[in-house]
């Protein structure tokens with residue numbers, strides 16, 4: 001009888017070169033958070049694959065991908081990575097790969113096909129040679145809540161149609177139709193709706209981006225959002241959360257389950273957060289406006 005496929009998911013690792021400041025507001029030391037997550041995950045049961053669903057490097061620079069690859073290469077299992085909105089395409093593609101750490105777009109194990117979608121592909125533009133590259137303005141990529149674009153959407157449909165595997169699971173940075181106003185994009189959800197209307201074998205999604213680990217159902221599919229290493233929140237309890245990861249078991253019959261693992265430690269207390277972060281998550285203020293509020297408070 002076929003064995004279940006076991007996978008660990010890390011997300012939003014936001015690696016920095018030692019001593020650098022993170023982008024945006026308050027953040028954990030992601031090297032320290034990675035060490036804690038790694039120790040917990042690597043001492044658990046063996047898995048078939050470790051997945052990282054984007055925002056691998058905080059500023060999307062090549063030297064940060066070398067730090068990331070050094071860290072991820074410590075896993076005794078293969079690691080496969082897809083990009084997020086913080087990941088700049090050229091340094092990501094050239095910087096992350098090394099033995100044991102890959103950027104494959106499709107991984108087939110047993111009766112499962114794991115598709116690694118690029119939910120930033122819609123911002124890319126053709127250069128003079130016709131190769132699709134990131135736009136000149138990095139903010140075009142950084143400030144999006146997901147856009148596949150027609151080429152990536154067509155590729156996903158093709159892969160789902162061509163795979164000999166019975167079941168498809170999509171790993172992608174931006175969760176489709178996420179029920180959090182801060183991170184929701186109607187056009188991106190519509191792209192996935194069109195794909196689901198064309199292919200029947202997608203069983204679910206594993207994503208990141210929100211830094212709010214959770215689970216919801218959409219069009220009969222389970223969508224799991226993994227915790228971040230940079231900072232992490234419980235929107236219902238209105239508290240910060242420690243860093244962590246998810247484990248998954250994919251069964252040969254197409255069912256699967258996921259468990260959330262958060263590494264509680266005095267370095268990452270579950271402190272309450274106030275109205276400003278609630279307003280950010282509810283889409284009432286932007287990240288820039290939040291940063292202005294934080295700066296004003298710091299001035300007293």
Ligand SMILES: [Fe+2]
Pocket residue numbers: 012014055084086209210211228
């Ligand atoms: Fe992130």
